[in-house]
Amino acid sequence: MGGRSRLVNRAILRTLSQHSSSSSSSPSTLPASGSGANAVREEVKSLGRAGGAILGSAVDESGARKAQWGAGWVFAAAGLVGMSGGAVGSLHTQAEEEPKASIVPEVARPASKPRVVFVLGGPGSGKGTQCAKIVDSYGFVHLSAGDLLRAEIKSGSPDGTMIQNMIKEGKIVPSSVTINLLKKAMAESNTDKFLIDGFPRNEENRADFEKVTGILPEFILFFDCPETELERRLLGRNEGRVDDNIETIRKRFKVFIESSLPVIDHYEKIGKARKIDATKSREEVFNAIDPLFRPFLETDLQRATEVLLKGIDSGDLSTYERFCDPGMTAFEPEASGHLVKGLDFHRFYFNKKVAGGNEAENFRQSTVTSPVVTLLDSNVGLVTYTRLVQDRSSSEVKAYNETRLWQRKKVNGQFEWKNVHFHRSLA
Numbered sequence: 001m002g003g004r005s006r007l008v009n010r011a012i013l014r015t016l017s018q019h020s021s022s023s024s025s026s027p028s029t030l031p032a033s034g035s036g037a038n039a040v041r042e043e044v045k046s047l048g049r050a051g052g053a054i055l056g057s058a059v060d061e062s063g064a065r066k067a068q069w070g071a072g073w074v075f076a077a078a079g080l081v082g083m084s085g086g087a088v089g090s091l092h093t094q095a096e097e098e099p100k101a102s103i104v105p106e107v108a109r110p111a112s113k114p115r116v117v118f119v120l121g122g123p124g125s126g127k128g129t130q131c132a133k134i135v136d137s138y139g140f141v142h143l144s145a146g147d148l149l150r151a152e153i154k155s156g157s158p159d160g161t162m163i164q165n166m167i168k169e170g171k172i173v174p175s176s177v178t179i180n181l182l183k184k185a186m187a188e189s190n191t192d193k194f195l196i197d198g199f200p201r202n203e204e205n206r207a208d209f210e211k212v213t214g215i216l217p218e219f220i221l222f223f224d225c226p227e228t229e230l231e232r233r234l235l236g237r238n239e240g241r242v243d244d245n246i247e248t249i250r251k252r253f254k255v256f257i258e259s260s261l262p263v264i265d266h267y268e269k270i271g272k273a274r275k276i277d278a279t280k281s282r283e284e285v286f287n288a289i290d291p292l293f294r295p296f297l298e299t300d301l302q303r304a305t306e307v308l309l310k311g312i313d314s315g316d317l318s319t320y321e322r323f324c325d326p327g328m329t330a331f332e333p334e335a336s337g338h339l340v341k342g343l344d345f346h347r348f349y350f351n352k353k354v355a356g357g358n359e360a361e362n363f364r365q366s367t368v369t370s371p372v373v374t375l376l377d378s379n380v381g382l383v384t385y386t387r388l389v390q391d392r393s394s395s396e397v398k399a400y401n402e403t404r405l406w407q408r409k410k411v412n413g414q415f416e417w418k419n420v421h422f423h424r425s426l427a
């Protein structure tokens with residue numbers, strides 16, 4: 001495990017050192033890490049603190065945000081899993097000096113591990129309001145612990161009366177009850193990005209959630225707002241809640257200060273708290289939050305590219321079609337300098353492979369080196385890399401430089417990245 005991390009770390013340092021030395025250098029000419037490694041390590045650490053979700057995320061001289069994959073990665077047609085499946089051990093790296101930093105790049109985590117952001121703040125600070133906006137822009141699933149508890153009361157559960165009494169008194173429901181509801185809701189969802197709103201409310205909530213789920217949040221959003229404003233908002237909320245009356249509101253404030261603030265302090269100490277001034281207008285608050293969520297899109301885009309390439313290597317046409325826009329355009333050597341539009345031209349190669357039939361002969365694997373993800377805006381991204389293709393039917397290794405342009409679209413209410421153009425040339 002440690003060996004794996006080191007491999008990835010080394011490559012992240014290498015990619016970052018390339019980026020920091022020259023923002024315009026060719027991605028296929030990576031300087032070896034060495035003299036500048038300490039400075040680069042500091043850059044990696046500070047990026048981790050600032051970015052929250054992706055360690056290899058940086059802003060170049062022109063201000064464009066770039067996410068850099070930590071490493072080259074490899075996957076094969078006959079069963080090896082790509083990085084999105086967690087097979088970090090199958091990374092190909094060149095021999096070079098062992099770095100001493102033990103930074104585990106978060107991009108190396110298995111895709112199945114949920115990415116969680118806790119949304120905390122006093123009652124009425126605008127958590128629910130902003131969560132709705134984040135869901136709309138970034139495709140997260142919003143889980144409000146309070147809403148789950150209120151639904152549990154309505155469902156006629158045996159815990160219903162106890163929960164109702166706790167809410168009326170502004171007290172915190174026992175951790176086991178809330179965590180079970182959260183776990184169930186997460187399991188029923190088909191995404192891996194969750195906004196957990198109004199939880200953890202005390203140290204017990206926090207420690208038990210970590211113990212039971214093994215999940216640490218990417219970061220927490222803390223909506224900072226004075227009591228006078230909170231009180232004004234809660235009294236005007238008008239949702240018919242049993243706890244939005246002045247007596248319970250005061251109790252909730254007390255519980256927040258005594259029990260919830262220490263949780264926020266904990267995350268502050270470990271560098272995971274992102275404090276937001278919640279007194280501003282709804283739009284201004286969202287503008288402050290928005291950049292914190294960009295790295296999630298970069299990770300999603302990277303994973304989409306990994307799955308697409310895995311689909312190409314394994315001859316899996318349905319995966320290919322899922323990730324490609326029907327009107328995709330392409331320049332590739334096979335098209336002899338022509339721009340091809342649509343998927344027919346590409347489908348031909350999938351069909352040819354199936355017709356060939358021999359799995360051993362068809363065995364192909366790609367190793368991606370020096371990949372860079374650049375988000376142009378929240379719905380458009382550019383992915384560039386060099387891809388080495390090994391083919392069982394030939395001893396020759398082909399190297400291609402590839403650029404893929406992706407667009408994020410809503411399909412059946414869900415965000416999906418679609419490849420709208422690619423350019424491949426022999427390296």
Ligand SMILES: Nc1ncnc2c1ncn2[C@@H]1O[C@H](COP(=O)(O)OP(=O)(O)O)[C@@H](O)[C@H]1O
Nearest residue numbers: 123124125126127128129233236237280281282
């Ligand atoms: N930035 C804001 N400025 C003014 N009012 C707001 C703002 N954000 C939310 N509100 C209003 O304040 C009330 C509480 O917001 P809500 O999102 O329900 O808070 P929470 O989920 O933190 O309890 C709601 O009536 C909401 O419309």
Ligand SMILES: O=c1ccn([C@@H]2O[C@H](COP(=O)(O)OP(=O)(O)O)[C@@H](O)[C@H]2O)c(=O)[nH]1
Nearest residue numbers: 123124145146166167170171172173198199
């Ligand atoms: O993890 C949680 C979340 C909520 N609550 C209870 O639900 C109430 C309402 O919480 P919610 O987050 O819905 O609203 P807020 O108080 O933030 O406006 C709280 O006062 C608590 O009594 C709880 O016990 N545990």
